Amino acid sequence: MKRIQILKAGLKLFVIHGLHAVTIAQVAAEAKVGIGTVYRYFKSKEDIVQQIWILQKSEESLYIFKNYKAVGSIRTQFNFLWERVISYFLEHPLEFQFSYQFAASPVLTKDIHEVAMKDFLKFDELFEAGIKEHLFKPLTSRHLRLFTFSTINGWILWAIDEKMTIDREVIDMFIEMSWDAISI
Amino acid sequence: MKRIQILKAGLKLFVIHGLHAVTIAQVAAEAKVGIGTVYRYFKSKEDIVQQIWILQKSEESLYIFKNYKAVGSIRTQFNFLWERVISYFLEHPLEFQFSYQFAASPVLTKDIHEVAMKDFLKFDELFEAGIKEHLFKPLTSRHLRLFTFSTINGWILWAIDEKMTIDREVIDMFIEMSWDAISI
Amino acid sequence: MKRIQILKAGLKLFVIHGLHAVTIAQVAAEAKVGIGTVYRYFKSKEDIVQQIWILQKSEESLYIFKNYKAVGSIRTQFNFLWERVISYFLEHPLEFQFSYQFAASPVLTKDIHEVAMKDFLKFDELFEAGIKEHLFKPLTSRHLRLFTFSTINGWILWAIDEKMTIDREVIDMFIEMSWDAISI
């Protein structure tokens, strides 16, 4: 409960002002808890960032894979999942910016990334199936996943930046861009 | 001279340890100048980061557009420029990581980005020409540029991360992926 | 019961780590009681130290004066009592170290010392008798007591420090040293 409050407060403030410009006192105030309480749940400022990352990726995957069944054509599943990814980030711009800013940050170790990413391995299974059907360019499933996530990041970044109204048509076009990039 | 030393030292340390974990004293030591000297050239830590960004983008564009002539087919020019971008970052992994980490950082204001990006507007001209020839999906030239840069960033990130040996063939395939994504 | 547990736990931890390096939470854990319980019995950290001191001196005097009768020659009584003091501390090294470290600590007020020391005034009576018999150098009984306690402390400190095996002979010699110092 308080743990989640703190993580949500941290996410918001770190995104807006940057890690080095946010004090623990500010995080505590935003989370409406005492400073000491922050340290009851987290052992340091870096720990907070790492736990935000893990929580974030967990919520992300929960949203994305809700109602997902690995049935139907590869393309259908691809459309379904990427539509979910896009929807999630468009509905959660703060969370998206956190993901973008901290993806390459030195405070996130390999271990943290590994833990946080484990739910996303289902994407690899999808790509694996596509590779078997010779639908994709000759890359590993891991690289296909990373590439498509990259394209999505860049695209959402500008969508949020310019406060565009995103309609179905645009989303569909974007998914097509991703598909066209990796398919033969 | 000393100015450049300081910027190079800062870039290296910020990438490796993160902005908040690097002190001005460390930057001064790495640059082999006194702390006071840092303040003769830059008015604050944030100023250093901003100036690194500007210098970085300037060197990047110099490398990319060297020998570039806006002649030949759109595809030929596209291939030429993206090959240069990829080559630059593969040869300068530290600079790449700096670009990646700070692209969405709150310390870089819109003004700084505008100044730093002005040399890259040539890309927009190329995309503009492509749009006129109806080669691309219905997006603005700016969005086409942002999208392709984003895909390239994601790709180089794992190329560096996994210490892959990147040969011509792989680069060519990647450029094709980018092209396929945006072309009709 | 719990009161004593807390005092014993505090004594042990304060001796090993030093007053400033021990938290109430650690004392509570060592005593196997809750933090709140500590505050039910003591009003502050300083209070704990003071109560340890008082308990300690009380247990010490109980041990020392057990079976003591103020009869026989001064020398006989002197030997008896100092042998008891030495035995007590050799059997209770932790308690000794606490006594040594906190004897001159600013957290122990004059009042506390007065309360804690009242059982030891029997020593003064012995010295008083010795003074009357002209056995001692021209000092007050109080000074004779302080002096002999001081010598004993120094001696036990290294005995414990060097984990010497202390036999009767050594103890006898040491008591003789103390006696020789103050006697005419």
Place this chain on the structure above:
Amino acid sequence: MKRIQILKAGLKLFVIHGLHAVTIAQVAAEAKVGIGTVYRYFKSKEDIVQQIWILQKSEESLYIFKNYKAVGSIRTQFNFLWERVISYFLEHPLEFQFSYQFAASPVLTKDIHEVAMKDFLKFDELFEAGIKEHLFKPLTSRHLRLFTFSTINGWILWAIDEKMTIDREVIDMFIEMSWDAISI
């Protein structure tokens, strides 16, 4: 210069209020330097205490052994040195109390003690010579030194405590007490 100021300030405040009741800010203020300056010279609060101890023992030995020549009878040398020790502490009550309070403190490691005590090994040489002449009870020179220092500590403690006026006669008597204790 500033280093010494800080150590002197620390000694004074630690003795009066106790280690845990003195803040670095107070030490800095007493030393008339900035807080940051304290950390330019010392890496932590504990380091300050340790360096005070070392400086203290160094100044002590300098005072004691000034003009000392290892000639004349053992007794003459003994008298000379112990008179110096007593004089030093009577003239420097604050320094004495520091010595007394921190002698058994856990912040002073074996290493620190070893470094600090090396100048006092000259005492051991004197005792060694006395042992050869069969003047002393059967103890090692090291133990003779520790014992006599203990006696002195106890004695000075009360002398300072009661603000006695100490004249030659009293000092001479005390030296005699120490001598009587260890001599056969």
Place this chain on the structure above:
DNA sequence: CATGAATGAGTGTTCATTCAT
């Protein structure tokens, strides 16, 4: 009577910035 989660004042420590040399 017992507990330990919650608190925030207070502390040690850091580090961007200044300025005398």
Place this chain on the structure above:
DNA sequence: CATGAATGAACACTCATTCAT
């Protein structure tokens, strides 16, 4: 123009103390 010792505001973090359960 270069330096780095000096500074103290500001921070991360601790821990004695409280109080609802």
